[in-house]
Amino acid sequence: MSDVAEPMGLVHLLRALTVELDLFGAEFAARNGLHPTDLRALIHLLDAARAGEVVTPGRLGEALGLNSAGTTGLVDRLERLGLIRRERDPQDRRRVRLLVEQRAMEMGEGFFGGLIGDLVAAMQQFGPGELETARRFLTAMTGVVTAAREK
Amino acid sequence: MSDVAEPMGLVHLLRALTVELDLFGAEFAARNGLHPTDLRALIHLLDAARAGEVVTPGRLGEALGLNSAGTTGLVDRLERLGLIRRERDPQDRRRVRLLVEQRAMEMGEGFFGGLIGDLVAAMQQFGPGELETARRFLTAMTGVVTAAREK
């Protein structure tokens, strides 16, 4: 136990970063007439669309920790805003496919685009070795949190 | 545009980390009968208490992005749960000081203590220079997000 101030400072930095990112998301959402949940849903839907996966209300609700009633309300909101579209699955007609509209992709661009550009620009200050260290560090920390959630 | 995969990977890592930390917090909150906002407030209050700073409802609400009515409700909830206590500031009697109760400290210790310990343990894999790089990196990224929020 030689230097405990150093790691604790890093822990607080990690937390400060997540707080800032959360607030950024909340403010973006509010500016676009969305709720934080709507934005999280949109991110999930855009990620899935990019990966070519089919998302149903059930899967979306599970990913966001909502029950079925809340999920229906969420999908209603997103559909009313013209961000997604419902479509019955012809294979299994109990299912509903959630299709992302063009408008949602543009909104996602608006959200990530600017911030990602700034983040990448800030990374230019760091050398390749330093970025590699940062990558290993973030990977290690993410692993710890994931492991802590599962026990 | 030589190597865009490296910084993008880091951006996704940052997002993955915040998602994991959010989920961890949400699960902890739900297990203790709190709402996400209550937990964020508690973290803010514990940090301020450790730094010896006085927190008022106004400051707390500003930090969490709530208006005055929402802040009063939040403080009411935390007080009802026995986590904090209101106390009029004798210097400026318009103000109310929010005092953290023992119970709140124990709650924070109990559940975040384990995670912090794991995080610090994982940091032992990294050398002092690497930790310093990680610190600079996180500081830079947090700064970018903060700056993006303010414009």
Place this chain on the structure above:
DNA sequence: AGCAAGTATCTCGCTGAGCGAGAGAAGAGT
């Protein structure tokens, strides 16, 4: 085939977090 059991989604009624507007109380400037 027919019918129970399971699955996916939606409807209904309700609770409560958070908002806008503004009241009340205390300090600061003139």
Place this chain on the structure above:
DNA sequence: ACTCTTCTCTCGCTCAGCGAGATACTTGCT
């Protein structure tokens, strides 16, 4: 004195999300 500003709280409201249950469709069993 008397405005002006600051800090907190009250009132009434909206709406996200919950629990319970209805509905529509599929699957498995006999």
